[in-house]
Amino acid sequence: MRKQRPVKDSFVIMTELVLPNDTNTLNNLMGGRMMHLMDIAAAIAAQKHSNRIVVTASVDNVSFRDAIRLGNVVTLQAQVTRAFSSSMEVHIDVWAEDIPSGTKMKTNEAFFTFVAVDQSGRPIDVPEAVPETPEEIQLYDGALRRRQLRLVLGGRMKPADATELKAFFDIE
Numbered sequence: 001m002r003k004q005r006p007v008k009d010s011f012v013i014m015t016e017l018v019l020p021n022d023t024n025t026l027n028n029l030m031g032g033r034m035m036h037l038m039d040i041a042a043a044i045a046a047q048k049h050s051n052r053i054v055v056t057a058s059v060d061n062v063s064f065r066d067a068i069r070l071g072n073v074v075t076l077q078a079q080v081t082r083a084f085s086s087s088m089e090v091h092i093d094v095w096a097e098d099i100p101s102g103t104k105m106k107t108n109e110a111f112f113t114f115v116a117v118d119q120s121g122r123p124i125d126v127p128e129a130v131p132e133t134p135e136e137i138q139l140y141d142g143a144l145r146r147r148q149l150r151l152v153l154g155g156r157m158k159p160a161d162a163t164e165l166k167a168f169f170d171i172e
């Protein structure tokens, strides 16, 4: 039987300070720097779940809701939502905090997909991810649909095989 692991075991929290080298000429955190931080936090979550080397396979839509300013404290929270065979979907939330003014806002959210690989870079199976809380169950339940959408968009699945998507959009 395949090994199981609670999704909460993969939880990662990472905190960074926005320094001058991280910013553009408007003193805002650069988008690419943000994606780098998100990739690292999410990869650590996938590694914790699988105890394997992981590679980033894809990143779903990342939107930059509000600018993050020089001197802000950035908090990234990542957790595996669901594991398939060798791949894992990781959900990540990003918060920016201005400590002197006591304000904190959610600025980004995304889903990353990582694939566990062996020393030769070949995909290798990972434990099943078991959700426990209502929020974890909701993310788990939506993960198959999101997987099919990204595989169709990435040209890795035929739309006709995306059964969850068809059911979601009520397509015959």
Ligand SMILES: CCCCCCCCCCCCCCCC(=O)SCCNC(=O)CCNC(=O)[C@H](O)C(C)(C)COP(=O)(O)OP(=O)(O)OC[C@H]1O[C@@H](n2cnc3c(N)ncnc32)[C@H](O)[C@@H]1OP(=O)(O)O
Pocket (backbone or CB within 6 Å): 039, 040, 043, 044, 047, 048, 051, 052, 054, 055, 056, 057, 058, 083, 084, 085, 086, 087, 088, 113, 115, 117, 121, 122, 123, 150, 151, 154, 156
């Ligand atoms: C332990 C304690 C912690 C320790 C704490 C250490 C800290 C440590 C810090 C971390 C450090 C930072 C980590 C950065 C991670 C990188 O940045 S890695 C660099 C960027 N990424 C890459 O270079 C990946 C390049 N691509 C590849 O190697 C191959 O395409 C892949 C992803 C391995 C897939 O290989 P493939 O031959 O296509 O394999 P295939 O059998 O067709 O598919 C395998 C799985 O991949 C999935 N897949 C393939 N393509 C896609 C796609 N586009 N979208 C979604 N899924 C896909 C398939 O659906 C399949 O999933 P399963 O059905 O098995 O679940």
